[in-house]
Amino acid sequence: MTLIAGLAACSAGGLSAFGGKRASPDSPFAPGVNTRKDAEDGVEVAHRLMRAGEYELAIRAFNRAALASQLDAEILSGLGSANLGLGRLGQAEKLLREAVEKDETHPEVWNNLGVVLMERGKLAEAQLTFRKAYALDNGESDAIRDNLRLALAKSENSVTIPDQEDSYKLVRRGSGDYLVRPAS
Numbered sequence: 001m002t003l004i005a006g007l008a009a010c011s012a013g014g015l016s017a018f019g020g021k022r023a024s025p026d027s028p029f030a031p032g033v034n035t036r037k038d039a040e041d042g043v044e045v046a047h048r049l050m051r052a053g054e055y056e057l058a059i060r061a062f063n064r065a066a067l068a069s070q071l072d073a074e075i076l077s078g079l080g081s082a083n084l085g086l087g088r089l090g091q092a093e094k095l096l097r098e099a100v101e102k103d104e105t106h107p108e109v110w111n112n113l114g115v116v117l118m119e120r121g122k123l124a125e126a127q128l129t130f131r132k133a134y135a136l137d138n139g140e141s142d143a144i145r146d147n148l149r150l151a152l153a154k155s156e157n158s159v160t161i162p163d164q165e166d167s168y169k170l171v172r173r174g175s176g177d178y179l180v181r182p183a184s
Contacts, residue, residue: 042068046078055085073103081112084119092116107137111144118151127151 042065049058062078080095096113103109110133117126130148137144 041065043074043078046082050078050082050085053085055082058082058085073099073106073109076102077106077109077112080116084112084116089116089120093120105136107133107135107141107144110136111141111147114147114151118147118154123151123155127155 042061046058046061046065049055049061059079059082062075062082066075076095076099080092080099083089083095084092093113093116096109096116099109100113110129114126114129114133117123117129127148130144130151133141133144134148139145
């Protein structure tokens with residue numbers, strides 16, 4: 001008797017959703033998968049995860065996107081940016097350099113490479129990288145301009161400038177910024 005009551009309770013909740021019937025709105029179970037709709041773009045999912053600060057999940061999403069299409073500059077840049085967010089500076093630098101080799105027309109990728117170089121203490125190269133990003137951007141991005149100013153200030157007067165690593169800004173392809181660390 002109790003087994004029948006338990007099965008009846010399950011069928012009224014979420015299990016009926018698997019049979020094609022719609023689950024009730026107050027059901028605690030997740031809805032079923034709608035196979036008639038197109039899947040969400042993997043790169044867009046990865047960018048959303050980056051905005052949420054979920055860098056490990058973003059790396060997985062970028063890797064899935066690369067398997068689905070190809071390892072292009074946007075995916076390499078995203079992987080490098082996610083690794084930077086996790087503090088993996090060596091991996092981030094390698095991936096961002098590969099992204100720049102594949103497509104050197106995106107100022108966001110140059111900016112993110114500059115952030116990595118600043119984090120690694122390569123001030124002269126970071127300064128040149130930010131200049132390249134600023135030139136490609138035509139001075140339109142506040143984040144790139146601020147990063148260039150910081151690199152110039154640190155390289156000109158590194159003794160009197162306090163360590164301002166928390167103010168670097170990571171820029172994503174398209175619209176929006178990724179903040180590696182909150183500004184102090």
